[in-house]
Amino acid sequence: MKGVIMAGGMGKRLRPLTCKIPKPMVPLVHKPVMEYCIELLKKNGVTEIAVTLQYKSEVIKNYFGDGSKYGVHLYYFEESTPLGTAGSIKNIEHFLDERFIVISGDGLTDFDLNKGIMFHDEKRALVTIFMKRYTSPCDFGVIMTNEKNEVVRFHEKPSFNELFSNTVNTGIYVLDPNIFKYIQKGVTTDFSRDLFPYLLKKEGKIYGYKAEGYWCDVGNLNSYRQAQFDLLSKKVNVKLSGKEVREGIWLGENAVIEEGVTLQGPLSIGNGVVVRKGTLISSHSIIGNNSTIAINSTLEDSILWNDIYIGPYSELKGTTICKGVQLESSVSLSEDSVIGEYCKISANALVQPEVKLWPNKEISEAAIVRTSLIVEKSKSSQKPINPEKRIHNF
Secondary structure, three states: OEEEEEOOOOOHHHOOOOOOOOHHHOEEOOEEHHHHHHHHHHHOOOOEEEEEEOOOHHHHHHHHOOOHHHOOEEEEEEOOOOOHHHHHHHOOOOOOOOOEEEEEOOEEEOOOHHHHHHHHHHHOOOEEEEEEEOOOHHHOEEEEEOOOOEEEEEEEOOOHHHOOOOEEEEEEEEEOHHHHHHOOOOOOOOHHHHHHHHHHHOOOOEEEEEOOOOEEEOOOHHHHHHHHHHHHOOOOOOOOOOEEEEOOEEEOOOOEEOOOOEEOOOEEEOOOOEEOOOOEEOOOEEEOOOOEEOOOOEEEOOEEOOOOEEOOOOEEEOOEEOOOOEEOOOOEEOOOOEEOOOOEEOOOOEEOOOOEEOOOOEEOOOOEEOOOEOOOOOOOOOOOOOOOOOOOOO
């Protein structure tokens, strides 16, 4: 069976995380979210995988290559202009000559895909939608099925007053190749907004499969953080990177944890990380590969990407920090702040709650940052402030 990973999303609601990388490449506990998708497909016997691309496609192709590292074959198909979710599938009709499964490259799930595929075959469906009950359904397509599991109503992102169900479309579909009869080539067409409503009017065989397991659409900063915390809390049936040295604490290869460091799990520390004495790292924190945490710092509920330096006596609470960021001593980052790639924050600076810094910002000494800064600055003139003799691959 063949699969399709839809990986063309820009991820505007995730900025500044996605200023430099496409949405499927945002890391969840040291791996891009799309890597979990590939692993799930492989686990369910899907090894011939098409990847539809548009925004910053080279980042994805350079990271995953031909897929052989993951035991699959990846075939890349790039759109010159956006054609919508269904329109992009029409572009690769020649590749999809049998029933196939479509999955979003920015979703985290541990569904048993084979059960949904078997359901699809039993129903002889044209389309099977993987469904999930969800506490906040207004952000998704809402579905109602009858006693035969046929979809009878579908509403994409309804208002609260329009809700008729708390069962949502997860963006995972099993499709028969006959679906291409209903999609016009070169015409922007979306599964949820266009194709599914049209098929319901034409009495197309759309079925809803009630999937069991974990699912999270990593579509905004809140869900991004929640997915990380759910992984650390073992709510997702996947294998995390590193070795679990004690309950809820994962360490990567060549990580150095000095004496006098306090670790309070669940947390994950990546490969080649150095944590200096007197530092406290508490629950739901993630430290990316090749990062350094200097002495007497405190990290709580914080997500750090790769190649980061945190200066001594710094305090991080509920923040997300992208690749290559450098903090001098005694910097404070507040709850729900987000620091874009390669920012440099000087000593004694304070970034207040919910402030977002776009990539390559420089914050002066003792500054108090109260509002978000979104105009980018070139990183060409940035000089490392890391006082330790440590090489970072910027």
